[in-house]
Amino acid sequence: MSHLDPERLALVAVGEAPTDAETAHLATCDVCSLELAEFEHTVAVGRSTVSLGELETPPERVWDRILDEVRSQPEVAASRIPPDAPVVSPPAAPENQPEPRRKPRRGRMLFALAASIAVVLAIAGVWNLVRTTQPVEIASATLDAFPAHPGAAGTARVTELSDGERTLTVSLDDVDESDGFREVWLITADASDLVSLGELDGKKGTFVVPEDVDLRDYVLVDVSQEPLDGNPAHSGDSIVRGQLDFS
Ligand SMILES: [Zn+2]
Known part of the structure; x- marks a missing residue:
């Protein structure tokens, strides 16, 4: 039956x-x-x-x-x-x-x-x-510090609505006290490609994941420190990074 x-x-x-x-x-x-x-x-x-x-x-x-x-x-x-x-x-x-x-x-x-x-x-x-x-959590990540940012830590979680819209919420433990800003990225496992989700203002931010981004490919969540130099590329100065775990 x-x-x-x-x-x-x-x-x-x-x-x-x-x-x-x-x-x-x-x-x-x-x-x-x-x-x-x-x-x-x-x-x-x-x-x-x-x-x-x-x-x-x-x-x-x-x-x-x-x-x-x-x-x-x-x-x-x-x-x-x-x-x-x-x-x-x-x-x-x-x-x-x-x-x-x-x-x-x-x-x-x-x-x-x-x-x-x-x-x-x-x-x-x-x-x-x-x-x-009701948004459903589909993935989460623990964000670990890079050597240049000892003590930094954070979390990321991805939720999905029934209409398919996914959002990524990033939380960092500490506050940005630099002159620049922080930017949230999704990066492929082999670091061959990346997409910017936007600026992280404060300790926590929620970002819509673009429809054409497959999170099974872009599994790395990265938060970078960006100088105010007008260059939209990743600065190379990552604060934390973690891999999404699909529960
Ligand atoms: Zn049944």
């Missing part, structure tokens, strides 16, 4: 009973168990803090899935919702809608439908939000 569909995991997270096959899979698959646990956490967060107005619209197939789930239940079949009945969209606050008196069962079903759509919306929205905004 392949991994469970994330939409199924979402529905299980909001309280739907998993099938025997799904239960068996969850018992043996760490990947799906972890994903389910994350969904459940998201549900808890979503129930406590999320306002639906802030969330994005979920993909059409999520709506279709919810409709299928609801229609497949005998109660709904009995209430004769036509297959192409318009879906409530987006889910209005259900508690403010008067319940139709003649069809109490259908009213309850619509309430349940709106509530489950609201929860799935919350999950999908929070999930999306988390995925697109």
Whole structure:
């Protein structure tokens, strides 16, 4: 059996009973168990803090899935919702809608439908939000001093957003007290090529890594001391350097 569909995991997270096959899979698959646990956490967060107005619209197939789930239940079949009945969209606050008196069962079903759509919306929205905004650390380096700069030390870490943008954050222990400035570089392992990321102002700086720079090639993070001589090339006076470790 392949991994469970994330939409199924979402529905299980909001309280739907998993099938025997799904239960068996969850018992043996760490990947799906972890994903389910994350969904459940998201549900808890979503129930406590999320306002639906802030969330994005979920993909059409999520709506279709919810409709299928609801229609497949005998109660709904009995209430004769036509297959192409318009879906409530987006889910209005259900508690403010008067319940139709003649069809109490259908009213309850619509309430349940709106509530489950609201929860799935919350999950999908929070999930999306988390995925697109949380930077993930993809590499880090310890920066060691060159002999001319004894006692210098620093760290570098590379994070990536879901849209692929990578940033390098460099921190040095000491402050620059020279007349010149410090510059951050990415250098290939064999030192055949290098690219400047910019000036390090103060002890810490964050730089966008150009899209065309492959960090597997440009694995060395270097901070140089640069004189104010107008020469854009590396001065040759490195303060610290370290190799990126891709965790
Ligand atoms: Zn799995």
